[in-house]
Amino acid sequence: MIEVKNLFxxxxxxxxxxxxxxxxxxxxxxxxxxLGPNGAGKSTTQKILTGILPVQDGEIxxxxxxxxxxxxxxxxxxxxxxEQPNIYGKLTGKENLDFFASMYDYPVQSSSNLLKxxxxxxxxxxxxxxxxxxxxxxxVFARSLINRPKILFLDESVSGLDPSNAVLIKExxxxxxxxxxxxxxxxxxxxxxxxxxxxxxxINSGKIVxxxxxxxxxxxxxxxxxxxxYENDGCLNKEILSLVDDKDKQRIVEITKTKLIETIHxxxxxxxxxxxxxxxxxxx
Amino acid sequence: MSIKRIIxxxxxxxxxxxxxxxxxxxxxxxxxxxxxxxxxIPGYENISIKFGVEESLKPSIGAFLExxxxxxxxxxxxxxxxxxxxxxxxxxxxxxxDGNFDFILQGNENERNIEIADGLLNYYSTPSVVRDxxxxxxxSSGKTLPILATIGFIFVILVSYLFGGLTIAFNMIEExxxxxxxxxxxxxxxxxxxxxxxxxxxxFMPIVHAYLGVLIMGFxxxxxxxxxxxxxxSSLIGIVFGFAIGFISSNQFNGITNMKIGLLILMIPTILTxxxxxxxxxxxxxxxxxxxxxxxxxxxxxxxxxxxxxxQISGIILTLTIFILILTPRFKRTLxx
Numbered sequence: 001m002i003e004v005k006n007l008f009x010x011x012x013x014x015x016x017x018x019x020x021x022x023x024x025x026x027x028x029x030x031x032x033x034x035l036g037p038n039g040a041g042k043s044t045t046q047k048i049l050t051g052i053l054p055v056q057d058g059e060i061x062x063x064x065x066x067x068x069x070x071x072x073x074x075x076x077x078x079x080x081x082x083e084q085p086n087i088y089g090k091l092t093g094k095e096n097l098d099f100f101a102s103m104y105d106y107p108v109q110s111s112s113n114l115l116k117x118x119x120x121x122x123x124x125x126x127x128x129x130x131x132x133x134x135x136x137x138x139x140v141f142a143r144s145l146i147n148r149p150k151i152l153f154l155d156e157s158v159s160g161l162d163p164s165n166a167v168l169i170k171e172x173x174x175x176x177x178x179x180x181x182x183x184x185x186x187x188x189x190x191x192x193x194x195x196x197x198x199x200x201x202x203i204n205s206g207k208i209v210x211x212x213x214x215x216x217x218x219x220x221x222x223x224x225x226x227x228x229x230y231e232n233d234g235c236l237n238k239e240i241l242s243l244v245d246d247k248d249k250q251r252i253v254e255i256t257k258t259k260l261i262e263t264i265h266x267x268x269x270x271x272x273x274x275x276x277x278x279x280x281x282x283x284x
Numbered sequence: 285m286s287i288k289r290i291i292x293x294x295x296x297x298x299x300x301x302x303x304x305x306x307x308x309x310x311x312x313x314x315x316x317x318x319x320x321x322x323x324x325i326p327g328y329e330n331i332s333i334k335f336g337v338e339e340s341l342k343p344s345i346g347a348f349l350e351x352x353x354x355x356x357x358x359x360x361x362x363x364x365x366x367x368x369x370x371x372x373x374x375x376x377x378x379x380x381x382d383g384n385f386d387f388i389l390q391g392n393e394n395e396r397n398i399e400i401a402d403g404l405l406n407y408y409s410t411p412s413v414v415r416d417x418x419x420x421x422x423x424s425s426g427k428t429l430p431i432l433a434t435i436g437f438i439f440v441i442l443v444s445y446l447f448g449g450l451t452i453a454f455n456m457i458e459e460x461x462x463x464x465x466x467x468x469x470x471x472x473x474x475x476x477x478x479x480x481x482x483x484x485x486x487x488f489m490p491i492v493h494a495y496l497g498v499l500i501m502g503f504x505x506x507x508x509x510x511x512x513x514x515x516x517x518s519s520l521i522g523i524v525f526g527f528a529i530g531f532i533s534s535n536q537f538n539g540i541t542n543m544k545i546g547l548l549i550l551m552i553p554t555i556l557t558x559x560x561x562x563x564x565x566x567x568x569x570x571x572x573x574x575x576x577x578x579x580x581x582x583x584x585x586x587x588x589x590x591x592x593x594x595x596q597i598s599g600i601i602l603t604l605t606i607f608i609l610i611l612t613p614r615f616k617r618t619l620x621x
Binding site: 050103104105 | 288295296299304458463464467468469470472473
């Protein structure tokens with residue numbers, strides 16, 4: 001769906017590239033996670049892909065066709081949910097959506113349905129400036145869907161939401177994938193990326209250091225161990241055993257047969273562990 | 285360009301404006317200023333010569349003056365004094381101790397009005413034989429409003445032109461602060477549509493204010509079609525001013541400071557048009573408000589001619605074009621639509 005080749009970007013006063021020759025592709029209907037700490041180049045890449053920043057050097061292809069200039073066809077096809085809740089505070093939630101709906105050239109979604117989808121229907125006629133931050137974030141997310149985008153850019157759309165609303169937004173994102181929407185998800189929250197993304201790219205200091213599916217990365221970088229917690233003579237015991245060593249494998253069988261097991265956890269690496277291992281830098 | 289998007293931008297700005305106390309103030313300020321001009325600054329009524337005559341002189345000089353001026357009668361001299369102290373040009377006639385009459389002035393009357401009043405009194409003093417042999421016809425030599433009234437009118441109308449633009453500025457600043465402009469950046473909205481849609485409010489307000497202002501201030505004889513042309517062209521000053529303030533100001537506080545400085549720069553040339561000699565006015569040609577003030581000055585004094593007005597609106601357009609050429613590249617870089 002989207003292919004990026006050797007993309008570079010440098011801000012006016014900076015000596016270093018904010019985006020330093022990155023290349024990647026995103027398949028249609030895929031959720032592609034763009035992960036990295038603050039200042040890694042995630043938002044700059046997204047701004048270039050959404051036309052907010054110009055393409056200084058590099059190539060961007062949409063369905064194999066090179067984008068020379070971001071035109072109305074492109075803007076009619078994309079949706080962007082910003083990290084900052086950038087809304088008109090003096091307009092109501094519904095007025096905000098209706099205003100943005102009027103910007104598109106093709107039929108759009110009903111603002112009422114969208115507000116209902118993100119659980120804001122009860123606050124539809126309340127001024128958006130009086131919404132809580134979480135409500136504003138959901139409004140921005142709803143706004144990004146108004147034109148039924150083929151490509152959706154989400155910038156930290158789930159981070160900062162309370163657990164129940166985070167679940168709600170994640171379910172909507174999963175539903176959009178089922179409808180073949182291509183999603184570019186920018187986040188520094190590895191748990192969200194792990195749960196939602198088909199593939200992730202790790203970006204650090206403007207460079208992509210790794211691209212793969214979360215499962216492959218965890219298998220590649222994880223330890224093949226299992227941690228078992230069980231009860232023995234009224235005491236809680238813990239053992240960490242190898243999944244490849246024969247002796248440990250027999251021990252696992254023995255424990256499962258003779259002890260009362262409380263928890264078993266495989267010890268694969270988290271995406272955060274992998275990021276730190278690959279870049280030597282923590283996510284902030 | 286999409287008409288739908290242009291109207292949406294205008295509607296959005298309008299709704300945002302009427303929900304913002306500061307912008308509502310900008311919307312009503314020209315009306316309040318017009319009321320101030322109406323009640324505190326002498327207007328056309330001051331053009332006719334007004335006399336206050338003591339009741340005892342009614343059959344003589346009172347009856348004579350009634351042929352040429354507005355005459356009010358008073359019981360005694362102190363009542364005439366009280367009336368003279370009011371803001372307008374008013375001349376008192378009272379009996380003097382030697383049986384003649386005294387001509388009473390406040391001291392701040394328009395010289396031209398003093399000359400006319402003096403002439404009338406001299407005419408009255410002429411022996412009736414001579415007076416009757418003369419055929420006197422009073423003709424208007426063209427109305428000229430008191431300078432304060434002209435300044436008041438120009439100030440109110442120009443303020444309405446500029447305040448129309450300031451609504452644009454404050455809507456832009458709000459978009460900057462809330463980053464909603466970024467959200468518009470990723471829609472099909474074009475820069476030209478944003479500018480046109482946003483400019484409608486900058487036209488809408490001055491037109492309403494200009495006509496309302498003329499009605500409130502009570503100036504007569506103004507060519508309303510000429511006023512429309514001058515307003516349509518001069519509103520561009522406010523629109524460019526508004527976009528410039530919106531562009532350079534990062535927040536509301538900053539916007540208010542820039543607005544004050546900008547208003548000062550634009551209003552000073554209009555005031556100077558009244559005080560600088562004609563030859564020195566070449567130094568004011570850079571200011572579009574100078575040309576606008578000149579056009580309004582001729583309009584309110586009922587001396588405006590189409591050819592003259594064409595030169596004045598050309599001056600507005602030319603100076604504004606220079607400003608726009610300077611501002612546009614930076615403006616485009618900021619908006620990226």
